[in-house]
Amino acid sequence: MPRENREEHTKERILDSAEVLFAQKGYQAVSVREITSAARCNLAAVNYHFGKKENLYLEVFRSRWVPRATRIRESFRKALAGQDSLSPPKVVRALAQAFVEGPLSDEERLRHSQLMTREMTQPTGAFELVAQEVIQPFFKEFADTLRSVQTDEMGQEQMLLNTFSIFSMVLYFNFARVAVSRITGREYNTDFRARLVEQITQFSLQGLGVSEMEV
Amino acid sequence: MPRENREEHTKERILDSAEVLFAQKGYQAVSVREITSAARCNLAAVNYHFGKKENLYLEVFRSRWVPRATRIRESFRKALAGQDSLSPPKVVRALAQAFVEGPLSDEERLRHSQLMTREMTQPTGAFELVAQEVIQPFFKEFADTLRSVQTDEMGQEQMLLNTFSIFSMVLYFNFARVAVSRITGREYNTDFRARLVEQITQFSLQGLGVSEMEV
DNA sequence: GTTTGTATCAAACGATCGTTTGAATGTCAA
DNA sequence: TTGACATTCAAACGATCGTTTGATACAAAC
CATH class of the missing domain: 1.10.357.10 (Tetracycline Repressor, domain 2)
Structure with missing residues (x-):
């Protein structure tokens, strides 16, 4: 892990934010921009770490x-x-x-x-x-x-x-x-x-x- | 009602299709184009008859x-x-x-x-x-x-x-x-x-x- | 026959969507 | 110091979204 931790890894912060938002609003009602904004990271981070939005949703279930x-x-x-x-x-x-x-x-x-x-x-x-x-x-x-x-x-x-x-x-x-x-x-x-x-x-x-x- | 009925009024067909799709997928996951396509009418019909998508959703509950x-x-x-x-x-x-x-x-x-x-x-x-x-x-x-x-x-x-x-x-x-x-x-x-x-x-x-x- | 009002249509509007790009920035091994 | 690699970033991509527009078709009223 090259970059130093800022409180928590970006990937983990995305998963945290995504879980809350997906639970509240459902998959379709939540945008990638909404998630990355809540996770305080760049828009492209979701695609970098998870490939696509759908994989992030699955990963929320797997890891959370x-x-x-x-x-x-x-x-x-x-x-x-x-x-x-x-x-x-x-x-x-x-x-x-x-x-x-x-x-x-x-x-x-x-x-x-x-x-x-x-x-x-x-x-x-x-x-x-x-x-x-x-x-x-x-x-x-x-x-x-x-x-x-x-x-x-x-x-x-x-x-x-x-x-x-x-x-x-x-x-x-x-x-x-x-x-x-x-x-x-x-x-x-x-x-x-x-x-x-x-x-x-x-x-x-x-x-x-x-x-x-x-x- | 100037135009003759084609089986059923457009407004009613929209409500029927909208209810099925909203129930299946939820509000956000259903597009207006999907509804009007299923109802076999023009895209603008939803806004003409209901003003906006949200009103259509409410009307589904009221009338269905x-x-x-x-x-x-x-x-x-x-x-x-x-x-x-x-x-x-x-x-x-x-x-x-x-x-x-x-x-x-x-x-x-x-x-x-x-x-x-x-x-x-x-x-x-x-x-x-x-x-x-x-x-x-x-x-x-x-x-x-x-x-x-x-x-x-x-x-x-x-x-x-x-x-x-x-x-x-x-x-x-x-x-x-x-x-x-x-x-x-x-x-x-x-x-x-x-x-x-x-x-x-x-x-x-x-x-x-x-x-x-x-x- | 002209007017009036309702309904439908194709086309386009700006906004937002998920995703991609390429450069910039950092870390670590050689 | 250099090269390789991992991560972040601003910017843009094409697609699709809800909504609006203006033209057109049609029936009833005058």
């Missing part, structure tokens, strides 16, 4: 989104590893906490959900990456963990749909903040996030047919 | 999205009006059916969810319209209906959060089709949609704490 998803997943694992014995309430609460309170800052969490929601509504090349490396494995891990502590017999499809039901709440309460805040009249502060974790946990446990309220 | 939301709402109402007596299972199933099977064609349902999801993730001027005229009232109507047939006492906030939990599933199973289909390995045909209605209904009822499986 996937690691963050991994942190969420590890947060979920550690919460379970610290337990003497597992139970459905513990597993579900660990998931809700990992996503809604979790290891991320509030801004990170918002960006994370926004980027994922974008790829789910209109998948680009990044969806393949996200689906194969993150969503599918995490989804399977959660479903398997839950099944292993579940007393009831449950078919494979039933288990998948239940997992989707839980994930739908987790994701929705993140990406639809505007609507949720507007209707409930509550801001997304620490208190309300804790309240949401409880809501997701309790609703899901009952949805799963777990009647006992063990914690 | 809102009426469709109204049809869903009426479908929900009629399903309940045809009953002798109401119960939580009936109310929840009516909602799930209205959204997942409902009065819309499958393409309409997809477009509807996509446009709503877009406004929820990054609200534009259309969000105010959608929130005030549709989402808030419908949300309130459903919550009130459910409360009126609910035996348990439940606080206002708890009721709202439960409603959100139900809506999150309804919306998620619509807009996240790609992910759902990929992981479950099932297409969104009539069978699977009926299966999803059952999933949403059963999961929600248990989530609401309704143990008896009355239909």
Whole structure:
């Protein structure tokens, strides 16, 4: 690295700015000039470091989104590893906490959900990456963990749909903040996030047919 | 109307094409040329009939999205009006059916969810319209209906959060089709949609704490 | 038949887009 | 000190964007 660092490498600053802007506005709505301006570098830097805008978008998922998803997943694992014995309430609460309170800052969490929601509504090349490396494995891990502590017999499809039901709440309460805040009249502060974790946990446990309220 | 109709007025054809394209790609990703080309009319027609592109986007919500939301709402109402007596299972199933099977064609349902999801993730001027005229009232109507047939006492906030939990599933199973289909390995045909209605209904009822499986 | 108003059209406007260019600037090994 | 290489920069490229213009076609009113 010939040139000395100015706080952070240009390439990293571009990735940081790009992630924020892509999450906020979407791929098409963000111009290369907007990104390089926010990253305080020259316009040509994007093409020099990434070849073209589309590659930058993919690199945002590779170098920013996937690691963050991994942190969420590890947060979920550690919460379970610290337990003497597992139970459905513990597993579900660990998931809700990992996503809604979790290891991320509030801004990170918002960006994370926004980027994922974008790829789910209109998948680009990044969806393949996200689906194969993150969503599918995490989804399977959660479903398997839950099944292993579940007393009831449950078919494979039933288990998948239940997992989707839980994930739908987790994701929705993140990406639809505007609507949720507007209707409930509550801001997304620490208190309300804790309240949401409880809501997701309790609703899901009952949805799963777990009647006992063990914690 | 001086000029004779060619199948349908130009203005209506523009609205039809615009809705499809905006739902598929989002506002910024769709060009005026793309819309007018799909509507088989001149480029200047958008500015002649709507003033500017942004107004066309708003008009799509006013003249296409809102009426469709109204049809869903009426479908929900009629399903309940045809009953002798109401119960939580009936109310929840009516909602799930209205959204997942409902009065819309499958393409309409997809477009509807996509446009709503877009406004929820990054609200534009259309969000105010959608929130005030549709989402808030419908949300309130459903919550009130459910409360009126609910035996348990439940606080206002708890009721709202439960409603959100139900809506999150309804919306998620619509807009996240790609992910759902990929992981479950099932297409969104009539069978699977009926299966999803059952999933949403059963999961929600248990989530609401309704143990008896009355239909 | 002339006028009036609506609608459509091809063509062009200036602005902005993603990308490329070539020179300038820096670092490090020889 | 020199040469090779990596990085940054201002400037420009052609393409496409939303929008405007002025001409034209057409139906109804007078």
